[in-house]
Amino acid sequence: MTVAVVEAYATLARRVLAGPARLGRTRLVAVDGPSGGGKSVFAARLADAVAGLSDGRRPPVVHTDDLLDGWDDQLTFWNRLEECVLAPLRAGRPGAYHRYSWVRRAFLPRAVPVPVTPVLLVEGVSAARALIRPELTLAVFVTAPEPLRLTRALDRDGPEVLPELRRWHAGERAHFAADATAAHADLVVDGAPALPHDATRYFVRRA
Numbered sequence: 001m002t003v004a005v006v007e008a009y010a011t012l013a014r015r016v017l018a019g020p021a022r023l024g025r026t027r028l029v030a031v032d033g034p035s036g037g038g039k040s041v042f043a044a045r046l047a048d049a050v051a052g053l054s055d056g057r058r059p060p061v062v063h064t065d066d067l068l069d070g071w072d073d074q075l076t077f078w079n080r081l082e083e084c085v086l087a088p089l090r091a092g093r094p095g096a097y098h099r100y101s102w103v104r105r106a107f108l109p110r111a112v113p114v115p116v117t118p119v120l121l122v123e124g125v126s127a128a129r130a131l132i133r134p135e136l137t138l139a140v141f142v143t144a145p146e147p148l149r150l151t152r153a154l155d156r157d158g159p160e161v162l163p164e165l166r167r168w169h170a171g172e173r174a175h176f177a178a179d180a181t182a183a184h185a186d187l188v189v190d191g192a193p194a195l196p197h198d199a200t201r202y203f204v205r206r207a
Contacts, residue, residue, distance in 0.1 A: 009049035030128035036149030038191025064124025144191035
């Protein structure tokens with residue numbers, strides 16, 4: 001039986017700030033999980049909580065979807081993240097990346113800066129993959145029932161992406177099984193909790 005526990009984002013933010021910096025001087029937080037599970041919302045609220053404990057300085061959030069070269073780059077984008085963001089920060093230098101436009105189907109010319117900060121959040125499918133685990137301060141896996149995740153994704157992207165989305169879901173299932181991502185996460189978050197709580201300040205983790 002899975003036990004659900006309500007926890008404050010502020011408490012988790014304190015845990016992150018008190019944790020070791022393993023990517024150079026940066027505490028790297030990976031927010032992983034399947035599409036439509038609630039990763040983006042969780043990452044944004046955790047970043048806000050860190051800002052509340054850091055004189056309002058909100059840590060950058062890098063979304064892996066912004067680094068993908070289209071649907072076929074689901075897991076193979078990592079070299080781009082490594083070269084543009086992780087390697088510079090590891091060396092104590094700021095990074096920068098080009099955001100992919102899913103409308104234009106091309107990377108935009110203007111670079112998005114990633115400064116050297118005490119905390120960096122990377123959010124997206126495979127963000128907590130085995131390759132980066134030794135450098136993570138915190139690994140989070142956010143999930144929800146598959147029918148709800150599919151509905152959320154279609155509401156967000158439109159019904160025309162259904163064939164690509166089904167292929168995407170199959171790819172992420174295979175990756176999570178091979179990588180054992182959830183088993184290695186520091187906490188697993190319920191992205192569709194039935195437990196009553198103030199979702200702006202608290203989340204529900206599976207204990």
